Amino acid sequence: MKKLVLFTMVFLLISLSLFSIAEDQKLLDRQTNGLAPHREYFNTNKKTDTDQYRDPDFEGYAYNAYDPSSTYAEGPIYFAGSDPSSITLLAPTQSTDFIAGACWLADEETWYGTQYGGGLYSIDHTNGNMTYIGNTAVGFQGIEYDDASGIMYATDGTSLYTLDWTTGASTLIGSHNIGDTMIGIAGDGEGNLYGVSVSFTAISPLYSIDPATGNATSIGSTGGQLLYAQDLAFDKDNGILYSAAYFGDGTPPGLYEIDTGTGAMTGWGDFPGGMEVSGFAIPYTLAEPGAPAAPSDLVVLPDDMGGLSVDLSWTNPDLTFDGDPLTELMEMRVYRNDVLVYTDDSPTIGGASAWTDNTVSPAGMYNYAVRGYNSDGEGPAASEEVWVGEDVPNIVTDLLGSDVSTRDLMAQLDWTNPTEGMHGGYFTGVTGYLIERINDGADFDIPGPVTQWVDDTITEVGIYQYSVTPYNNAGVGPIEFSNQFGVGITVIEIGNAETLDYQIPMNIWYQNSMVEVVYQKEWIGVGM
CATH class of the missing domain: 2.120.10.30 (TolB, C-terminal domain)
Known part of the structure; x- marks a missing residue:
């Protein structure tokens, strides 16, 4: 009975301490944003190299x-x-x-x-x-x-x-x-x-x-x-x-x-x-009233086999920006990432137009903007952003870490490979993975495609977490993090997500280990 009362008191003391920490963390979160x-400040003149810059001209x-x-x-x-x-x-x-x-x-x-x-x-x-x-x-x-x-x-x-x-x-x-x-x-x-x-x-x-x-x-x-x-x-x-x-x-x-x-x-x-x-x-204007309205029906199609070309088609404007019938259309201009790459100097008002960009390099995300131009200036753009060339992998999903230790300490990662590129472009698959063991920063470059990997280089019992970043010939995809899990120990989670959520590592070979070590979830894997 005395042992039960003592354990209850220890647990309550731990819970109250962690509640205080959690409240401090809430205050910290608000302070960052x-x-x-x-503070006391004294104004300074920040303008430097004024010959290279003009004063900001806006309200x-x-x-x-x-x-x-x-x-x-x-x-x-x-x-x-x-x-x-x-x-x-x-x-x-x-x-x-x-x-x-x-x-x-x-x-x-x-x-x-x-x-x-x-x-x-x-x-x-x-x-x-x-x-x-x-x-x-x-x-x-x-x-x-x-x-x-x-x-x-x-x-x-x-x-x-x-x-x-x-x-x-x-x-x-x-x-x-x-x-x-x-x-x-x-x-x-x-x-x-x-x-x-x-x-x-x-x-x-x-x-x-x-x-x-x-x-x-x-x-x-x-x-x-x-x-x-x-x-x-x-x-x-x-x-x-x-x-x-x-x-x-x-x-x-x-x-x-x-x-x-x-x-x-x-x-x-x-x-x-x-x-x-x-x-x-900052207020802004899209165009002068008499400038052409934005073109319509813009379609931007990158090569569907990963080639470095893009087909564009659109309908030229037939109205001014102010909504009146358009009587003058001098040019249609195509911009790639804000750089003028094509000019049609004899467009038809309200007519269909098309152009193929064969000068894209290297593979990557490109923004295409199409604008009309007349003596009142450029009109607003119709634009679309597309990935051109082979795409990098999307994120791996269902990433799960587990303890598969026998006589030696080992961790196993399982995941599902992406079936499409990160940006929706042409995708040929995953060729490898950059895996990091978060605890000590150990890096592993694993050839692919695979959906399972075992880390047999662990030397210490503890709670571990990994990150997995897929890559292919086009580059690296987004990083994904595994769950936090014990290797060589049993992890017991108590509480619930609506109040406090703790993990208590327990090693059955050490006396009273369950009440000697308490981690808050946010601390796991950050150098403790």
Whole structure:
């Protein structure tokens, strides 16, 4: 009886301790993408190499999430891109929490913002009045409207969603597959979506985000340790990505330009008083009223046997951007990744057009945009992104690790191979796998295709986890992580997902091992 009471007391003490840790973790999670602690800042002149850059030429609308100087109330703000140190407060906030992400929708000339923790608003850029649209059910860190597809995208920090801006309803697309929290997203309006993440320790990269899957791919380092509330916005009239950036290393927050090719950031000026700026949006125009409307019926077909060619077809516009009958169409232009690759200088208004691109190299993801042109300028684009050439493998599925130890310690991995390419392109199969044992970083290059592998190099009893990355001649696919499982020990899980969820390793050869070692799930495999 005494032993039972003692065990119960030990278990309760452990549970209370881990509950405290869990509550601390919740606070930590909010701090990475929420409001920063109070700091004192002194403005600095960030502009460097001014001969190589022109001043940002835009009107910026954003949200003052927190002003440590207490000069400005929380709420919607305005600033000129050429002078981010001069802020105009449009109105005190009408939301119950700060606006985390925002975007501009040119067709409606409307500024939309999502509240931290959930909720969608439209914001009047003339007076700051905020109109609640609906519950998003998910707390979104960033949103962006893609003009080419007519889709509004949103990120909750871990995954990409579509967002209905008339109701607030959202639909999950897929995971970003990154370790840190995606804090903001922005796009060029032609199908290209970008994002940055926040971290307490890591230098933040710029990511390209696949709108079809949500998967994020690092483009390059921004050079800054981004942290807390902030946002991205794209100047679509000039093709430049900007960040209302906040840093975890003491660098004053301010306006930055981000190179979408490398990820490098260039500072243009500090926000006043260390202001934490989020909900960032830049107005833009799609085209002049008399310019051609977007072409219709665009079809972009890469070679179905993995060749490096693409067939395009479309119908030329017969209306102006303003909706009047089109009387002048001087050119139809085709852009590949924003580079002009074909011009039809004698198009027929409303006629069918086609062109084959035989100059693609190397294999990869390409965005094709087709625009009409007349004396009023270029019209909006019809665009589509496709993978050209042999595709890399998609992710392995059903990855399961298990203990198959006999006299020697051994772990077995089983999985199901992908049957299609990661980007929906021509796919010939998997030729191998890069496997990492997470605990100690041991790497294994395994020829394929196989669906099972045994690690017989384990020397210590413990809890293990593995990652598997398939590859073929085209490159590597996305990484997948196995479950966490014991090798040489029995793992017993108690509790449930709605409260606390622990794993207690128990080795029957060691006295009282069940009450001597308790791991919280989040700690498993991170150096304990």
